[in-house]
Amino acid sequence: MDRRAAVTAPGAANALFARAIEESGFEVIYVTGAGIANMHLGQPDIGLTSLSDLVYAVSSIADVVDLPLIVDADTGFGNALNMYQTVRKLERAGASALQVEDQIFPKRCGHFDGKDVVPVDEMLGKIKAATDARQDDNLLVIARTDARAVLGLDAAIERAWAYGEAGADLTFVEAPVDAREMAEITRRLAKPQVANIVFGGRTPDPGRDHLAEMGFSLVLYANATLQAALHATYETLWALRDHGSLDPVADRLSSFDERQRTVRKPHWDSLEKRYALVAGAGRD
Structure with a gap:
């Protein structure tokens, strides 16, 4: 994060997408709360996901990739004590x-519209709870403020500064509306900064080079893979509905071999052979 190189963190809502991100050569994975709400629950990102849903997704992803996982922990699912337990x-x-x-x-x-934020002191308590709860000091705490849409950019930057002073390792001003605001965030805040690029959302996508020039450390593309998969799913279903065949979309489907490689079937085949040899030797 100290490189301020706008490291790209694609979002994964499940272990399959995480495997694809790792196979594609990225350095880090973002476990997206909105993605889990959409893909696992079929619901919008309005606070319906539970801590148990998130823990299950994170553990499933951690089992199959070696990349570090940045996890969207939302509000900590309650007050400061809930935050402690969440961490x-x-x-x-x-x-x-x-x-x-x-x-x-x-x-x-x-x-989304209709957001509101808690008092600053309440969030400071949650940040303290988060930093106290971690067992490994290498676990980073990223403090996000949604105050830009509610109180304006200046108030959001003031909150982010306070959150950094309270112990957050990175800060994240959500949903700036143009490049000028994005540059203002990195200019006025000393902690490493996070940008969140949502296709169709409020924040523009200046591109990695420009974001690095601004001084952002991390750039989230939280639900790009989800949006691509959903679009392709509809196209495939429409082809089956209207043509009774996959022929119209065959060039957009993952091959059978690519699918098996992504889920590491050759690895499991080698393990099966290894243990079969051990079992055979035992019978001898």
Whole structure:
């Protein structure tokens, strides 16, 4: 994060997407709360996901990839005590960094209308709880503020500064509306900064080079894979409905071999052979 090189963190809502991200050569994975709400529950990102849903997703992803996981921990699922419990559970599940935010509970997507934020002192208590709860000091705490949409940019930057002073390792001003605001965030805040690019959302996508020039450390593309998969799913279903065949979309489908490689079937085949040899030797 100290490189300020706008490291790209694609979002994964499940272990399959995480495997694809790792196979594609990225350095880090973002476990997206909105993605889990959409893909596992079929619901919008309005605070319906539970801590248990998130822990299960993180542990499943951590089992199949070696990359560090930045986990969207929402509001900590309640007050400061809930935050403490959330950090303990997600760290054990395999998180390398946790993003926590200052929305009221239940929260909603940072690019939705109708958000509100808790008092600053309440969030400072949650940050203290998060830093106290971690067992490994290498677990990063990312403090996000959604105050830009509610109180304006200056208030959001003031909150982010306070959160950094309280112990957050990175800060994250959600949903700036243009490049000028994005540059203002990195200019005025000393801690490493996070940008969140949502296709169709409120924040523009200046591109990695420009974001690095601004000084952002991390750039989340939280649900790009989800949006691509959903679009391809509809196209495939429409082809089956209208043509009774996959022929119209065959060039957009993952091959059988690519699918098996992504889930590491050759690895499991080699393990099966290894243990079969051991069993055979035992019978001899």
